[in-house]
Amino acid sequence: MSQNPVSSSTKSPEDRYILVTGSTGFIGAHVVDNLLARGYRVRGATRSAQKGEQMKAARPQYASKLDFVVIEDFTKTGVFDSAMDGIDGVIHVASPFFLDTTNNEQELILPAINGVKSILSASAKEGSKIQRIVLTSSFASVVDVDRTPPREFTYTGADWNPLTYEKAVDPSSTSVIAYRGSKKFAELAAWDFIKNEKPQFDLVALCPPMVFGPVVHPVPNVESLNESNSDIWSVAAGTDPLPKARVTAWIDARDLAEAHVQALITPEAGGKRFIPASSEPFSYDYAADIIKEEFEWAKGVVTDGYTAGVKPVASYGVDGETVARELGVEYRSFKESVVDLVKQVKETIV
Numbered sequence: 001m002s003q004n005p006v007s008s009s010t011k012s013p014e015d016r017y018i019l020v021t022g023s024t025g026f027i028g029a030h031v032v033d034n035l036l037a038r039g040y041r042v043r044g045a046t047r048s049a050q051k052g053e054q055m056k057a058a059r060p061q062y063a064s065k066l067d068f069v070v071i072e073d074f075t076k077t078g079v080f081d082s083a084m085d086g087i088d089g090v091i092h093v094a095s096p097f098f099l100d101t102t103n104n105e106q107e108l109i110l111p112a113i114n115g116v117k118s119i120l121s122a123s124a125k126e127g128s129k130i131q132r133i134v135l136t137s138s139f140a141s142v143v144d145v146d147r148t149p150p151r152e153f154t155y156t157g158a159d160w161n162p163l164t165y166e167k168a169v170d171p172s173s174t175s176v177i178a179y180r181g182s183k184k185f186a187e188l189a190a191w192d193f194i195k196n197e198k199p200q201f202d203l204v205a206l207c208p209p210m211v212f213g214p215v216v217h218p219v220p221n222v223e224s225l226n227e228s229n230s231d232i233w234s235v236a237a238g239t240d241p242l243p244k245a246r247v248t249a250w251i252d253a254r255d256l257a258e259a260h261v262q263a264l265i266t267p268e269a270g271g272k273r274f275i276p277a278s279s280e281p282f283s284y285d286y287a288a289d290i291i292k293e294e295f296e297w298a299k300g301v302v303t304d305g306y307t308a309g310v311k312p313v314a315s316y317g318v319d320g321e322t323v324a325r326e327l328g329v330e331y332r333s334f335k336e337s338v339v340d341l342v343k344q345v346k347e348t349i350v
């Protein structure tokens, strides 16, 4: 597409209105804050009016800039139609991300796919001003977990997880496999929509690996922490054995929010698929070292049953460099991310 009106010079951020789905979740709330800090008006889509109210109450300085729309079941056709009035751009973050499932297809895969179809159809309705949609996909839609690539291999936005739909929905598949399928087939549905429907907007897909960092959404207790952060907190809380990392790549949620907003306003990003990821590998052993070193209270709590003092080594490369270069994102260190989260949980949530 020739021009992205979310960034064109005829309108300032103050005149632009961005819809963020998953706005009361871990990553979505950071995206909301990044947009507000830049001056955008933001409409958050949420399943919970109460969480929307809590987000607003925690941001009194943005009272006139932030509103929420409650969409209880975003997989139903047409539910987003009335939320689109005046919207200039969409960041679609919402997707089920929990692993304690009873029916993988119904709880993870179909909601992810139908949520994408629903928001894209609403954005393509006649009269829509939307010119760009940024989709939070996942490294799960990129990585081939059955392959052991050589250390010098680097995954890029051109790679796709070869998982089949049949395997993803097979009742004997784990929820982790089903989650990978939910992200792959939801992202494919978005690219197919662009190809087949030729809407007035273009698409940018972001495929982050593990995401950690402090929370800015309502989290009443540690049990309500999102999936990825609860693993880091479990290390601080003394879990033994430590969680098993499925990948060594990660990104801080604040940097990921920056990548989303840059993807929304950078004209050249249209039609591209990126992997926002720090070049520094992580491990839960390294998290345990950091937590013990930084927090006096954790010294006797964190388990000794792990390999201490060994910096993680990536088993293959992940191209986070393209996001740094093309979207201007600088990555925080794993240490900063872990310290900020653990300090916050210990002081304000536990």
Ligand SMILES: NC(=O)c1ccc[n+]([C@@H]2O[C@H](COP(=O)([O-])OP(=O)(O)OC[C@H]3O[C@@H](n4cnc5c(N)ncnc54)[C@H](OP(=O)(O)O)[C@@H]3O)[C@@H](O)[C@H]2O)c1
Pocket: 021, 022, 023, 024, 025, 026, 027, 028, 046, 047, 048, 051, 071, 072, 073, 074, 075, 093, 094, 095, 096, 097, 111, 115, 136, 137, 138, 139, 183, 207, 208, 209, 210, 211, 212, 226, 227, 228, 229
């Ligand atoms: N955290 C990671 O390590 C990681 C890594 C790669 C990709 N991602 C992706 O990032 C996105 C956000 O995840 P997160 O880590 O921020 O987790 P999260 O806190 O659990 O957020 C998930 C968000 O999706 C919404 N959602 C889930 N199922 C929904 C449904 N059926 N209908 C409507 N909304 C639904 C939730 O809405 P409510 O707020 O209303 O509950 C929540 O806001 C997801 O697309 C996830 O796949 C996460």
